[in-house]
Amino acid sequence: xxxxxxxxxxxxxxxxxxxxxxxxxxxxxxxxxxxxxxxxxxxxxxxxxxxxxxxxxxxxxxxxxxxxxxxxxxxxxxxxxxxxxxxxxxxxxxxxxxxxxxxxxxxxxxxxxxxxxxxxxxxxxxxxxxxxxxxxxxxxxxxxxxxxxxxxxxxxxxxxxxxxxxxxxxxxxxx
Numbered sequence: 606x607x608x609x610x611x612x613x614x615x616x617x618x619x620x621x622x623x624x625x626x627x628x629x630x631x632x633x634x635x636x637x638x639x640x641x642x643x644x645x646x647x648x649x650x651x652x653x654x655x656x657x658x659x660x661x662x663x664x665x666x667x668x669x670x671x672x673x674x675x676x677x678x679x680x681x682x683x684x685x686x687x688x689x690x691x692x693x694x695x696x697x698x699x700x701x702x703x704x705x706x707x708x709x710x711x712x713x714x715x716x717x718x719x720x721x722x723x724x725x726x727x728x729x730x731x732x733x734x735x736x737x738x739x740x741x742x743x744x745x746x747x748x749x750x751x752x753x754x755x756x757x758x759x760x761x762x763x764x765x766x767x768x769x770x771x772x773x774x775x776x777x778x779x780x
Contacts, residue, residue, distance in 0.1 A: 623732035631679025638671025681735025
C-alpha cells in the first residue's frame with residue numbers, strides 16, 4: 606500500500622462546479638422574483654398582512670433584488686455585489702419563513718439554502734466561466750471584498766427587517 610497518494614485539483618473542474626452552483630442558485634432566485642413580478646399585487650397584499658410597511662416598497666425591493674441579483678449571479682457579472690444582494694434578500698425571506706414559529710421548527714428551508722449558495726459564490730468568486738472573467742479578467746476578488754460584503758449583506762437583511770417589519774423574526778418558542 607502506497608502512503609504517498611497524490612491529490613490533483615483541476616482549476617477547470619472547480620470553475621465548472623462554481624458555474625453549476627451559479628446557474629442553479631441564480632435560476633432559483635430569478636424564478637422567485639419572476640413569480641413576484643407576475644402577481645405583484647398579491648405579493649404587496651401578502652407583505653402588508655405580514656406586517657411589512659410600506660408593503661409596496663418591501664415587495665419592490667425583494668422582487669428587484671431577486672430578478673437582478675439572480676440574473677447577475679447566473680451570468681457571473683459583478684458577482685460579489687450580486688451575491689451580497691441575494692444573500693440579504695434570502696436572509697429576509699428565510700426570517701419570514703421562520704418568524705411564525707420557533708426558530709428551530711424549520712431552519713433549513715429554500716431561502717436559507719439559497720443564501721448559503723450565494724455566500725459560497727461570494728467567497729469562491731464567479732470562476733473562469735463568467736462575465737467577471739471575460740470583462741474584467743477577475744474570476745476571484747481579494748479576500749477583504751467578500752468578508753466586507755457578507756457583513757454588509759447581514760446588516761442589510763437586519764436593517765430591512767427592522768425598518769420595514771419592526772419585530773424580531775427569530776424566536777426560541779412559538780410566538
